[in-house]
Amino acid sequence: MxxxxxxxxxxxxxxxxxxxxxxxxxxxxxxxxxxxxxxxxxxxxxxxxxxxxxxxxxxxxxxxxxxxxxxxxxxxxxxxxxxxxxxxxxxxxxxxxxxxxxxxxxxxxxxxxxxxxxxxxxxxxxxxxxxxxxxxxxxxxxxxxxxxxxxxxxxxxxxxxxxxxxxxxxxxxxxxxxxxxxxxxxxxxxxxxxxxxxxxxxxxxxxxxxxxxxxxxxxxxxxxxxxxxxxxxxxxxxxxxxxxxxxRYAVKELGLCGNGAEGGPEGDALRLEMEPGMTLKDLLSGLIRAEGDYVLVTTPEGRDIRLSFSDIKCLMKGARR
Ligand SMILES: Nc1ncnc2c1ncn2[C@@H]1O[C@H](COP(=O)(O)OP(=O)(O)O)[C@@H](O)[C@H]1O
Ligand SMILES: [Mg+2]
CATH class of the missing domain: 3.40.50.300 (P-loop containing nucleotide triphosphate hydrolases)
Known part of the structure; x- marks a missing residue:
C-alpha cells in the first residue's frame, strides 16, 4: 500500500x-x-x-x-x-x-x-x-x-x-x-x-x-x-x-579499476582529486577542460587512474544499469 x-x-x-x-x-x-x-x-x-x-x-x-x-x-x-x-x-x-x-x-x-x-x-x-x-x-x-x-x-x-x-x-x-x-x-x-x-x-x-x-x-x-x-x-x-x-552518479561508488589504465605519463595531463562528491559530470567536465585525450584521477589511496572519453562512456553505461 x-x-x-x-x-x-x-x-x-x-x-x-x-x-x-x-x-x-x-x-x-x-x-x-x-x-x-x-x-x-x-x-x-x-x-x-x-x-x-x-x-x-x-x-x-x-x-x-x-x-x-x-x-x-x-x-x-x-x-x-x-x-x-x-x-x-x-x-x-x-x-x-x-x-x-x-x-x-x-x-x-x-x-x-x-x-x-x-x-x-x-x-x-x-x-x-x-x-x-x-x-x-x-x-x-x-x-x-x-x-x-x-x-x-x-x-x-x-x-x-x-x-x-x-x-x-x-x-x-x-x-x-x-x-x-x-x-x-x-x-x-x-x-x-x-x-x-x-x-x-x-x-x-x-x-x-x-x-x-x-x-x-x-x-x-x-x-x-x-x-x-x-x-x-x-x-x-x-x-x-x-x-x-x-x-547523480558519484565516481567513488563506480569503482574505477578496470576502466582506464593505471598511471600514465607525467606532465601536462589534467589531474583531478577524487573527492567524495565527485560525479561523472565532474569527470566529463574535467575531460572537456583537459588539453589531451584523458584526465588523471587520483584516488583517495593515492593511485593515479587515466581515463579517456571511452573509459568515461563505459562508466556511464555501468552507472545507468
Ligand atoms: N491563495 C490563492 N488564491 C488565489 N490563487 C492562488 C492561491 N494560491 C495559488 N493560487 C494560484 O493557483 C495556481 C497554482 O499555484 P501554486 O500551487 O502556488 O503553484 P506552484 O507552487 O507550482 O508555483 C497559480 O495559478 C496561483 O496563482
Ligand atoms: Mg510554490
Whole structure:
C-alpha cells in the first residue's frame, strides 16, 4: 500500500484551476521530487495533503486512511512541513524552534532534549547553534533549522516546498548532500518540491513532473531520460538532461579499476582529486577542460587512474544499469 495516495484531485481558486485531476502514489520511505513550472500547482498540492487547503474533489489517503478522517491538528503534527521562507520564530532560540511541535505534543523535557541532540548530530549544525536566535544564523543555517523543526516529532511524512530555494548555489549543494545523508538514515516518506532540475536529479528516487495542475510523468531520473521525446517532458527537462543526469552518479561508488589504465605519463595531463562528491559530470567536465585525450584521477589511496572519453562512456553505461 502506498504511503500517500492522491487520486484525481481538483482545486480551483475562482475560475483558476490550480489542480486539475492530479493523481500520484508515493511509497513508504520514498523521496518523491515534484517538479514543474511556476504556477503549475506544486505548493497547492502539498497544502492539500496537510489540509492547509481544502480540495474541491478527489481524494488523498495517508497510510490507507483519507486525510479528511484525521483531526486537522493531529494531521499537521504528524506531517513535517518546511518551506523556503523557513518561518522560524524570531524570539525563540534554535533549540526552542526545533522543539515547537514536541512541546505541543507535551513530550517530557528529557525526550525533547534527546530528540534535538540527535537531530543536531545528523545535521550540519553543532550544539553551539542551539542557543542562537534566528537573526544570528546564516541563510543556510536557518534552512537547516527549518528542516530539523519539521523532523522534530519524527513524523513519517515530510513535505518540503522548495526548502533550499533561497540559498546560494554552493551552500545549496551542501544542504542537498546533508539532506540526502539524513534521508538515508531516517527513511521518511518525502514529497520535495523544486523547480531546479539538477536538485531533482540529485535527490529523487522518482521525479513527478507536473504541468497545469496535472501529472505528466512519474519516473526514476534515468527513466525520464528515455522519455525526452514525449510532449512537455523534453521541453521542461531540456536537451541537456542526459548531461545533467551524470551529476547523480558519484565516481567513488563506480569503482574505477578496470576502466582506464593505471598511471600514465607525467606532465601536462589534467589531474583531478577524487573527492567524495565527485560525479561523472565532474569527470566529463574535467575531460572537456583537459588539453589531451584523458584526465588523471587520483584516488583517495593515492593511485593515479587515466581515463579517456571511452573509459568515461563505459562508466556511464555501468552507472545507468
Ligand atoms: N491563495 C490563492 N488564491 C488565489 N490563487 C492562488 C492561491 N494560491 C495559488 N493560487 C494560484 O493557483 C495556481 C497554482 O499555484 P501554486 O500551487 O502556488 O503553484 P506552484 O507552487 O507550482 O508555483 C497559480 O495559478 C496561483 O496563482
Ligand atoms: Mg510554490
Amino acid at each position: 502506498a504511503m500517500i495516495s492522491i487520486e484525481n484531485l481538483h482545486k480551483s481558486y475562482g475560475s483558476q484551476a490550480a489542480l486539475d485531476g492530479f493523481s500520484l502514489e508515493v511509497e513508504e520511505g520514498e523521496l518523491m521530487v515534484l517538479i514543474g513550472p511556476s504556477g503549475c500547482g506544486k505548493s497547492t498540492l502539498l497544502k492539500c495533503v496537510n489540509r492547509m487547503v481544502a480540495s474541491d474533489s478527489g481524494s488523498i489517503a495517508l497510510a490507507g486512511r483519507p486525510v479528511t478522517d484525521y483531526k486537522e491538528e493531529l494531521l499537521r503534527r504528524g506531517i513535517g512541513y518546511c518551506i523556503q521562507e523557513v518561518g522560524l520564530f524570531p524570539h525563540l532560540d534554535v533549540y526552542e524552534n526545533i522543539a515547537v511541535v514536541p512541546r505541543l505534543l507535551r513530550w517530557p523535557e528529557g525526550r525533547i532534549r534527546e530528540r534535538v541532540d540527535r537531530l543536531i548530530a545528523i545535521s550540519g549544525l553543532s550544539a553551539g547553534h542551539l542557543r542562537k536566535h534566528p537573526r544570528q544564523l546564516s541563510g543556510g543555517e536557518a534552512q537547516r533549522v527549518g528542516v530539523l523543526r519539521a523532523l522534530a516529532s519524527d513524523p513519517p511524512v515530510l513535505l518540503m516546498d522548495e526548502p533550499f530555494g533561497a540559498v546560494d548555489p554552493l551552500n545549496r549543494h551542501t544542504l542537498q548532500a546533508e539532506f540526502l545523508k539524513m534521508q538515508k538514515e531516517l527513511k521518511k516518506t518525502v514529497v520535495f518540491v523544486t523547480h531546479d532540475v539538477d536538485e531533482a536529479i540529485l535527490l529523487a528516487d522518482r521525479i513527478a513532473l507536473m504541468e497545469k495542475g496535472r501529472l505528466v510523468a512519474v519516473d526514476a531520473p534515468q527513466g525520464l531520460e528515455a522519455r525526452l521525446d514525449e510532449a512537455f517532458i523534453g521541453d521542461f527537462l531540456g536537451s541537456e538532461y542526459p548531461l545533467r543526469l551524470l551529476g
